[in-house]
Amino acid sequence: MGNVFVLDHPLIQHKLTYIRDKNTGTKEFRELVDEVAMLMAFEITRNLPLQEKIVETPVTEANASVLAGKKIGLVPILRAGLGMVDGMLKLIPAAKVGHVGLYRDPETLQPVEYYIKLPSDIHERELIVIDPMLATGGSANETIHSLKKRGAQNIRLMCLVAAPEGVEMLKEEHPDVDIYLAALDEKLNEHGYIVPGLGDAGDRLFGTK
Numbered sequence: 001m002g003n004v005f006v007l008d009h010p011l012i013q014h015k016l017t018y019i020r021d022k023n024t025g026t027k028e029f030r031e032l033v034d035e036v037a038m039l040m041a042f043e044i045t046r047n048l049p050l051q052e053k054i055v056e057t058p059v060t061e062a063n064a065s066v067l068a069g070k071k072i073g074l075v076p077i078l079r080a081g082l083g084m085v086d087g088m089l090k091l092i093p094a095a096k097v098g099h100v101g102l103y104r105d106p107e108t109l110q111p112v113e114y115y116i117k118l119p120s121d122i123h124e125r126e127l128i129v130i131d132p133m134l135a136t137g138g139s140a141n142e143t144i145h146s147l148k149k150r151g152a153q154n155i156r157l158m159c160l161v162a163a164p165e166g167v168e169m170l171k172e173e174h175p176d177v178d179i180y181l182a183a184l185d186e187k188l189n190e191h192g193y194i195v196p197g198l199g200d201a202g203d204r205l206f207g208t209k
């Protein structure tokens with residue numbers, strides 16, 4: 001069963017408060033999202049398996065550890081997911097990065113994939129889907145279905161802020177996917193915004209609107 005982890009580290013929570021603040025400008029917003037992504041990467045990778053490696057230190061031979069097994073792939077959902085990629089790559093510089101773009105069909109209101117480009121070996125990778133806002137869950141759900149259809153076997157989802165509605169939808173559709181959040185908020189409002197949330201993550205990251 002997929003688990004939901006709210007990463008309540010004080011540094012993450014402190015920075016998230018300033019991310020939420022409507023008076024935080026684009027430059028600072030971007031920097032804070034980058035920093036929180038890095039801190040979240042630290043927590044998300046906590047259970048990656050290690051294997052032994054012998055190294056020669058300047059003093060003697062040492063039994064040390066390196067990461068074993070699955071390599072990592074980051075999959076930001078365009079466009080807001082891009083804001084968390086660099087922070088993740090600071091801690092996991094060898095990760096490959098795929099991209100998924102979706103738009104919402106104005107008639108059905110369902111997400112439709114318009115772009116996807118992935119590393120060729122996603123079936124061997126531990127994939128981390130990145131979307132700062134898990135609102136209805138439609139985009140993350142569609143992305144994860146798309147990755148599974150292409151052979152992905154291990155997927156985690158990383159978001160800054162989620163609404164309960166999105167978490168429930170993901171737990172139902174993808175019980176195998178662990179979800180990592182900086183905060184689980186109250187609800188969605190009638191415009192589809194997370195409450196209290198932080199507004200439109202893409203607009204705040206890129207200074208649009």
Ligand code: URA
Nearest residue numbers: 133135193194200201
């Ligand atoms: N997407 C956003 O950027 N913000 C929300 O509150 C919901 C979806």
